[in-house]
Amino acid sequence: MKNSFEQGQILLITLLVLTVATTIALSLIGRATIDLSMSNQLEESTRAFNAAEAGIEQALQSGFGTAGPTTLTSGVSYEVSVNSIGGQAGVYQLAHKTPQNVTETIWLAEHDAITGALDETRFFSDSSLSLCWSQEVAPEAAAALEVTVLYKDNLNAYHAARMAVDPDGVTRNNNFDSSGITLNGCGLGFYEKQLDFTALGISPAGTDTLLALRIRPIYADATIALNATSPIPQQGNVIESVGTTGTGVSRKVVVYQQYRAPLSVFDSVLFSQSTLSH
Numbered sequence: 001m002k003n004s005f006e007q008g009q010i011l012l013i014t015l016l017v018l019t020v021a022t023t024i025a026l027s028l029i030g031r032a033t034i035d036l037s038m039s040n041q042l043e044e045s046t047r048a049f050n051a052a053e054a055g056i057e058q059a060l061q062s063g064f065g066t067a068g069p070t071t072l073t074s075g076v077s078y079e080v081s082v083n084s085i086g087g088q089a090g091v092y093q094l095a096h097k098t099p100q101n102v103t104e105t106i107w108l109a110e111h112d113a114i115t116g117a118l119d120e121t122r123f124f125s126d127s128s129l130s131l132c133w134s135q136e137v138a139p140e141a142a143a144a145l146e147v148t149v150l151y152k153d154n155l156n157a158y159h160a161a162r163m164a165v166d167p168d169g170v171t172r173n174n175n176f177d178s179s180g181i182t183l184n185g186c187g188l189g190f191y192e193k194q195l196d197f198t199a200l201g202i203s204p205a206g207t208d209t210l211l212a213l214r215i216r217p218i219y220a221d222a223t224i225a226l227n228a229t230s231p232i233p234q235q236g237n238v239i240e241s242v243g244t245t246g247t248g249v250s251r252k253v254v255v256y257q258q259y260r261a262p263l264s265v266f267d268s269v270l271f272s273q274s275t276l277s278h
Helices: 002-062
Strands: 070-073 076-086 090-093 104-107 109-111 118-123 128-133 144-152 158-165 182-185 190-196 209-218 224-228 234-245 250-258
Touching: 002 070, 002 076, 002 234, 002 250, 104 109, 104 224, 104 234, 109 209, 118 209, 128 144, 128 182, 144 190, 209 224
Parallel strands: none
Antiparallel strands: 070 076, 076 234, 090 224, 104 209, 109 118, 128 190, 128 224, 144 158, 144 209, 182 190, 234 250
16 A cells, blocks of 8 residues: 555656646747747848838939839838828928927928929918918917028028017017917917018018028927918928738838038027018
8 A cells, every 4th residue: 555655656756747848848938939029020121121221222213112012032022102291282391390499491492393493483481371380288378489581682691680589588588579370270270370571571472582591499399390372392201111021011211311401600699680682
C-alpha cells in the first residue's frame, strides 16, 4: 500500500510539473507568435509609409499626381493626388491653427502654375472681403489680428497698408479697431470683420494691384478664414500620397505645398496704424 501511495504522489507531481511546463511553453510560443506578428506589421507599415513618402517626392518634383497605383517595388505601390488650395469663391480657411505672433500669408495675386512665380496681372479685385478668426478662449483673452495688405499702385510702387482689429480692444485699451466685429463669421462661429480695401486707400478695381495679406494673431492662437464673393487666388497645392503593400497595409502622407511668403521685413516695420510705402 505504501508503495502504491508513493507512486501516486510521484505521478501527481509529474503531472503538475508537466502542466506547468506546458503552460510556460505555450506562453512562450504565444509570445513569440505575437512578437513575430507585431514585427511583420511594423515592417509592412514601414514599407507602406516609405512608399507614400516616395510618392510625395515624385509629386514635388513633377508637380503632378499619378493616374493610378504606381509600383515602387514588388508588392509595394503608391498613388498620389495633387489638388489646389484656394482658387474658389466663398469661405477659404487655413488648414491649421495659427499660433499667436506667427504671421500667415494669403495671396491675393495668382501664381504661374508651372514656375510658381507671382503673376501680378491676375489678382483679386473686389473692394472688400470678410476676415474671420476663431474664438478659441474666453472673450477677455480673445485673439486680435494685425493685418498688412501688400499692394502695388499704377506707378509700379509697392506699398503696405496696415490695420489691427480686436473684439476686446476697448477693454485692452490698445487703440485697435473693435467696431463692426460680429459673431458666427464665415458660418464657422468665428469673429468676423469686413476688410474694406478702399478705406485703406487702396483701389483694387481701379489703379491698384492687390498682392497679399499678411495676418498675425495677437494675445491668443486663432484659426483664420476669409469669405469673398470672388475666388481667392490659389494658395498652393495639397499633396496626398497613399502607400500600399501586397498584404493590404496602407499609410497616407499629406503635404501642404504653399507658395513662398514675402520677406519678413514687412513684419518688422514700425506699426503706426497708417499706410507704409517704400
